[in-house]
Amino acid sequence: MSTTPETTLLEKVTSLCKRRGFIFPSAEIYGGFRSTYDYGPLGALMLRNVKNAWWKSMVQMRDDIVGIDAAILSPPAIWAASGHLETFTDPLVDCKNCHERWREDKIDGVCPKCGSTELTEARAFNLMFKTQAGPVADEGATAYLRPETAQGMFTNFSNVLSTSRKKPPFGIAQIGKSFRNEITPGNYVFRTREFEQMEMEYFVPPADAEEWYRYWIQQRYQWYLDLGIPADQLRLLEHDAADLSHYSKGTTDVEYLFPWGFDELEGIANRGDYDLSAHTAASGVKLEYFDQGTNERYTPWVIEPAAGATRAMMAFLLSAYHEDEVEGEVRTVLRLNWNLAPYQIAVLPLSKKPELESVSREVLAKLQPHFMVDYDVTQSIGKRYRRQDEVGTPLCITVDFDSLEDRAVTIRDRDTTEQTRIKIDDLLHEIWNRTTPA
Numbered sequence: 145m146s147t148t149p150e151t152t153l154l155e156k157v158t159s160l161c162k163r164r165g166f167i168f169p170s171a172e173i174y175g176g177f178r179s180t181y182d183y184g185p186l187g188a189l190m191l192r193n194v195k196n197a198w199w200k201s202m203v204q205m206r207d208d209i210v211g212i213d214a215a216i217l218s219p220p221a222i223w224a225a226s227g228h229l230e231t232f233t234d235p236l237v238d239c240k241n242c243h244e245r246w247r248e249d250k251i252d253g254v255c256p257k258c259g260s261t262e263l264t265e266a267r268a269f270n271l272m273f274k275t276q277a278g279p280v281a282d283e284g285a286t287a288y289l290r291p292e293t294a295q296g297m298f299t300n301f302s303n304v305l306s307t308s309r310k311k312p313p314f315g316i317a318q319i320g321k322s323f324r325n326e327i328t329p330g331n332y333v334f335r336t337r338e339f340e341q342m343e344m345e346y347f348v349p350p351a352d353a354e355e356w357y358r359y360w361i362q363q364r365y366q367w368y369l370d371l372g373i374p375a376d377q378l379r380l381l382e383h384d385a386a387d388l389s390h391y392s393k394g395t396t397d398v399e400y401l402f403p404w405g406f407d408e409l410e411g412i413a414n415r416g417d418y419d420l421s422a423h424t425a426a427s428g429v430k431l432e433y434f435d436q437g438t439n440e441r442y443t444p445w446v447i448e449p450a451a452g453a454t455r456a457m458m459a460f461l462l463s464a465y466h467e468d469e470v471e472g473e474v475r476t477v478l479r480l481n482w483n484l485a486p487y488q489i490a491v492l493p494l495s496k497k498p499e500l501e502s503v504s505r506e507v508l509a510k511l512q513p514h515f516m517v518d519y520d521v522t523q524s525i526g527k528r529y530r531r532q533d534e535v536g537t538p539l540c541i542t543v544d545f546d547s548l549e550d551r552a553v554t555i556r557d558r559d560t561t562e563q564t565r566i567k568i569d570d571l572l573h574e575i576w577n578r579t580t581p582a
């Protein structure tokens with residue numbers, strides 16, 4: 145790796161994530177397992193917050209979208225109908241000189257490792273993980289790990305339509321693991337073989353599809369802004385008509401300025417009636433909507449915002465990472481949005497003396513039903529503030545000996561480092577006032 149400021153940022157964030165328990169290399173005690181990662185105590189909290197923020201904006205805050213949680217294991221029929229068995233492939237080439245393996249469309253005809261132009265002919269490589277369901281390895285036992293969550297929404301279209309009583313325009317949302325046997329995983333958690341997606345299929349009358357496509361591009365772009373990614377690190381990139389997949393009527397990516405340049409965070413596509421029609425043809429079950437108002441039966445078109453939860457978390461971490469100076473000392477601070485920070489609050493008794501414990505635990509118990517709260521009694525208060533800054537905790541609450549007399553505590557703000565004295569009885573009110581729920 146060269147030592148441009150950008151690669152240094154990636155190294156700093158990777159190291160912080162390891163050191164503080166966000167993200168660990170998987171199977172580390174066995175030497176690791178290439179490009180797979182485990183989310184540690186803080187990473188699991190943050191990833192959950194990313195997914196909750198998406199679910200809240202896509203499902204909870206709307207009356208036109210419902211959520212599902214479909215199976216990961218799926219029969220070949222789904223992937224034959226969706227086109228994945230035939231076309232979900234990447235062009236694979238090997239470098240004849242150093243034998244490294246690459247995706248042809250990502251390398252410009254030159255091996256990025258050794259610079260050789262001696263590459264093999266491209267071969268189509270299917271990205272789906274194939275496995276076997278049950279003890280007998282015959283044809284009927286073949287199963288696939290889903291490479292995207294979207295098909296669960298299409299195959300359940302009629303089930304959801306009849307049980308939820310929704311009608312177009314309406315959406316089905318899902319968050320979950322997907323698996324792709326990527327030829328060149330890498331750039332930390334940007335591209336891994338196992339990852340989490342957040343996808344929504346929005347079913348609309350065909351005539352309204354273009355309008356809804358534009359609507360969802362704006363909604364999804366705004367979501368990243370609202371959660372703290374600066375506007376100059378985000379952009380929308382509309383694909384040229386010539387580059388669109390055969391079924392797509394339009395695709396726009398939300399891109400984030402990763403250390404190596406702008407790259408995809410999420411794709412928003414107008415998929416026409418491709419998916420519902422393909423499953424109708426393959427299954428013989430009509431996936432249509434009958435509009436009782438107009439007496440018309442039609443196949444809705446689909447607008448699909450498809451995002452990666454793990455990739456989004458990486459972007460939130462990179463954009464939150466800052467180094468500034470507090471009282472003449474450099475500090476590392478993650479300026480994470482309140483809704484994404486692993487802990488919203490840390491309760492810090494000034495000393496380990498038992499007198500402080502009961503009032504500190506009283507404060508902790510008051511906050512825990514509402515927020516994720518850390519409780520830390522080790523080391524000096526200055527060091528504890530730095531530790532909380534480094535993992536992005538927006539508020540620290542210090543309990544000191546005066547608290548026993550005045551029933552008040554000190555709230556310290558991560559970004560301004562400003563401290564305010566607040567009565568314990570007013571704490572919850574004060575915190576709600578300071579924060580805007582996503």
Ligand code: ATP
Nearest residue numbers: 326334335336339341408409410411450451452455
């Ligand atoms: P790429 O062109 O980078 O391979 P894609 O365009 O095939 O990605 P989609 O199928 O549109 O990606 O998937 C939607 C989202 O899922 C992506 O925008 C990304 O955030 C996430 N995603 C896809 N593949 C991976 C992966 N291997 N690792 C992590 N996230 C991924």
